[in-house]
Amino acid sequence: MSAAQETTGGEMEPWEQVTPDAARRLLVAAVEAFAERGYHATTTRDIAGRAGMSPAALYIHYKTKEELLHRISRIGHDKALDILRTAARREGTAAERLADAVSSFVRWHAGRRTTARVVQYELDALGPEARAEIVALRRQVDAEVRGIIEDGVAAGEFDVLDVRGTTLAVLSLCIDVARWFTVNGPRTPEEVGALYADLVLRMVGAG
Amino acid sequence: MSAAQETTGGEMEPWEQVTPDAARRLLVAAVEAFAERGYHATTTRDIAGRAGMSPAALYIHYKTKEELLHRISRIGHDKALDILRTAARREGTAAERLADAVSSFVRWHAGRRTTARVVQYELDALGPEARAEIVALRRQVDAEVRGIIEDGVAAGEFDVLDVRGTTLAVLSLCIDVARWFTVNGPRTPEEVGALYADLVLRMVGAG
DNA sequence: GCCGAAGGTGAGCGGTCGCTTAGCGCGCCT
DNA sequence: AGGCGCGCTAAGCGACCGCTCACCTTCGGC
Numbered sequence: 197m198s199a200a201q202e203t204t205g206g207e208m209e210p211w212e213q214v215t216p217d218a219a220r221r222l223l224v225a226a227v228e229a230f231a232e233r234g235y236h237a238t239t240t241r242d243i244a245g246r247a248g249m250s251p252a253a254l255y256i257h258y259k260t261k262e263e264l265l266h267r268i269s270r271i272g273h274d275k276a277l278d279i280l281r282t283a284a285r286r287e288g289t290a291a292e293r294l295a296d297a298v299s300s301f302v303r304w305h306a307g308r309r310t311t312a313r314v315v316q317y318e319l320d321a322l323g324p325e326a327r328a329e330i331v332a333l334r335r336q337v338d339a340e341v342r343g344i345i346e347d348g349v350a351a352g353e354f355d356v357l358d359v360r361g362t363t364l365a366v367l368s369l370c371i372d373v374a375r376w377f378t379v380n381g382p383r384t385p386e387e388v389g390a391l392y393a394d395l396v397l398r399m400v401g402a403g
Numbered sequence: 404m405s406a407a408q409e410t411t412g413g414e415m416e417p418w419e420q421v422t423p424d425a426a427r428r429l430l431v432a433a434v435e436a437f438a439e440r441g442y443h444a445t446t447t448r449d450i451a452g453r454a455g456m457s458p459a460a461l462y463i464h465y466k467t468k469e470e471l472l473h474r475i476s477r478i479g480h481d482k483a484l485d486i487l488r489t490a491a492r493r494e495g496t497a498a499e500r501l502a503d504a505v506s507s508f509v510r511w512h513a514g515r516r517t518t519a520r521v522v523q524y525e526l527d528a529l530g531p532e533a534r535a536e537i538v539a540l541r542r543q544v545d546a547e548v549r550g551i552i553e554d555g556v557a558a559g560e561f562d563v564l565d566v567r568g569t570t571l572a573v574l575s576l577c578i579d580v581a582r583w584f585t586v587n588g589p590r591t592p593e594e595v596g597a598l599y600a601d602l603v604l605r606m607v608g609a610g
Numbered sequence: 611g612c613c614g615a616a617g618g619t620g621a622g623c624g625g626t627c628g629c630t631t632a633g634c635g636c637g638c639c640t
Numbered sequence: 641a642g643g644c645g646c647g648c649t650a651a652g653c654g655a656c657c658g659c660t661c662a663c664c665t666t667c668g669g670c
Contacts, residue, residue, distance in 0.1 A: 218647075234527070236444040240628060250649050255629065257647095317524070317582075320441070361590070361598045364583065365576060372579040375524075376571070383568070391568045399602045401610070425617075447658060457619050462659065464617090 209308065210275045214267075219257040221247040226264045231310035235265055235321040265318060266326045272315035273333040279304055280340040290348030291402045297344060298370060298396045299389040305373040306385035312374035341367055345400060355401030366396050416515065417482045421474075426464040428454040433471045438517035442472055442528040472525060473533045479522035480540040486511055487547040497555030498609045504551060505577060505603045506596035512580040513592035519581035548574055552607060562608030573603050 214220040225246035229238040240261050241251045258264050283297035305312040319330060342363040348354035356362050373388060383391075397403045421427040432453035436445040447468050448458045465471050490504035512519040526537060549570040555561035563569050576599060584595065604610045 216647095234441065234443055236441055237528075239626080241626090251628090252630080252650080253648055261628070321444075357601075358598055361595075362602065365599065365602055368579040368583060369572060369576050371582075372575040375578075376575060388568075391565055392572065394564075395569065395572055395606045398605050398608065398610075401605065403605075403608070423617090446656080448656090458658090459620080459660080460618060468658070 209311075210271055213271070216257075218247070218249070218253070222249070222254055222257055223264065223268060227268055227311055227314055230265065230268070230318055231313040235314075235318045262321070262323060262326070265314070265321060268311075268314055269319065269322065269326075269330050270333075272311050273330055273337070276301070276304065276312075276315065277333060277337055277340070280337060284340050284344050290344055290351055290353050291397060291400075294341075294344045294348065294400065294402075295393040295397055297341060298366065299393040301370045302373050302389040302392045303385045305370060306377045306388050309374055309377050309379070312371075316371050316374050338363060338367060348400060348402065353402055362399060366399065369396070416518075417478050420478070423464075425454070425456070425460070429456070429461055429464055430471065430475060434475055434518055434521055437472065437475070437525055438520040442468075442521075442525045469528070469530060469533070472521070472528060475518070475521055476526065476529065476533075476537050477540075479518050480537055480544070483508070483511065483519075483522065484540060484544055484547070487544060491547050491551050497551055497558055497560050498604060498607075501548075501551045501555065501607065501609075502600040502604055504548060505573065506600040508577045509580050509599045510592045510596040512577060513584040513590075513595050516581055516584050516586070519578075523578050523581050545570060545574060555607060555609065560609055569606060573606065576603070 211220055211224055214223055222243060226238070226243045229242050229246060232238075240254050243261075243264070244251045244254050247253075254261075254264075258267070279300050280297050283300055284293055286293060286296065288296075305316075319327060322330065342359060345354060345356060345359055345363055345366075349356055349359065369392060373392075377383075377385075377388065394403065418427055418431055421430055429450060433445070433450045436449050436453060439445075445468075447461050450468075450471070451458045451461045454460075461468075461471075465474070486507050487504050490507055491500055493500060493503065495503075512523075526534060529537065549566060552561060552563060552566055552570055552573075556563050556566065580595060580599075584590075584592075590598075601610065
């Protein structure tokens with residue numbers, strides 16, 4: 197909640213970059229459908245229906261159903277990486293930057309839960325070459341968080357024995373928010389972000 | 404690794420309770436297939452094929468494909484709950500019991516990753532009544548961990564502001580192991596269990 | 611030695627899937 | 641004014657889905 201450690205990161209819905217309008221409507225419809233039922237349980241007829249179009253309209257803007265998932269995953273990972281980079285590269289101590297990174301990353305996973313769910317849990321539905329591209333982005337995500345933790349250790353702020361393992365745990369904690377968070381639940385994304393930032397600072401020995 | 408905080412919990416593959424033999428082979432085949440490709444992407448022909456049988460044989464032992472998932476989910480949740488109960492009800496301080504619970508729970512998610520994956524991530528594929536039964540088991544899982552944390556707070560061992568939120572985070576951290584763990588990775592289930600037990604003790608202010 | 615139950619197979623039914631194709635309406639450019 | 645191309649639809653193709661059915665084999669009990 198403390199205003200000093202908040203990074204707004206601008207727009208959290210990145211779909212406006214998708215044009216034309218019909219292609220964007222199909223993409224948003226696909227995100228909703230994939231998040232609700234999973235990629236394999238979603239039909240192209242359902243996606244087109246949600247976008248107010250006939251089933252064939254989908255293939256004017258996308259070659260296959262998998263290309264839809266690929267585009268969503270790519271845009272979502274770009275956004276996630278952007279959020280972490282913004283937090284990692286601001287000024288402040290390693291503890292402040294880590295708290296900011298966790299807080300904003302968690303807020304995105306909670307607030308944009310449908311997008312995050314598709315991005316984080318439907319990776320296996322991608323073909324080999326598309327998956328490889330996304331995996332490379334995930335490595336950059338990992339490196340960004342590991343960099344903050346290494347900075348904290350080097351500065352004597354953190355007490356961490358296993359940097360790679362702790363990085364994995366921190367990211368894992370944030371990502372799993374997309375699995376359990378519900379808008380009907382008792383917590384706001386901001387509250388979860390603040391709680392998780394505190395828990396992570398304890399994990400690295402800066403609490 | 405410290406032997407004092409290990410709870411073996413006996414057999415970690417609980418499928419031997421399933422009879423007859425053909426029904427068990429089908430169940431194990433379904434676990435593998437669901438874990439690899441997800442419930443909706445798995446065909447009954449694939450399951451029967453892995454078990455060395457014709458597609459029709461599946462319906463001698465199970466009414467539908469969903470009943471297979473239901474049975475797997477039920478047995479898996481029973482096992483997970485059993486692991487946590489064993490740790491929660493042993494003798495020792497709250498810190499010892501929490502470390503034991505996290506360590507054994509994580510070891511199960513890493514060591515029996517295929518089972519854990521189906522149990523933790525295919526819940527939405529169940530119908531309403533089957534899902535309700537499983538959700539009730541999950542509430543018991545949550546209560547078991549929360550009980551240990553409440554004990555630690557009451558005994559002055561832990562420093563936790565938000566008990567429910569911290570419980571959620573602890574379980575979330577453990578469960579997500581099933582998403583990222585690979586047998587090809589650099590860590591053994593025992594190593595991850597020990598690391599995570601340490602991180603969780605830090606989270607509750609007992610590190 | 612025959613019988614019925616239990617456990618298995620091959621073929622296939624109705625339905626739905628991802629995706630394609632032929633053609634239609636409607637703005638835009640000359 | 642007229643033709644052209646873009647965005648879209650209706651219809652449907654071939655494949656594959658979950659599941660069923662008629663039939664076959666094996667085997668213990670009397």
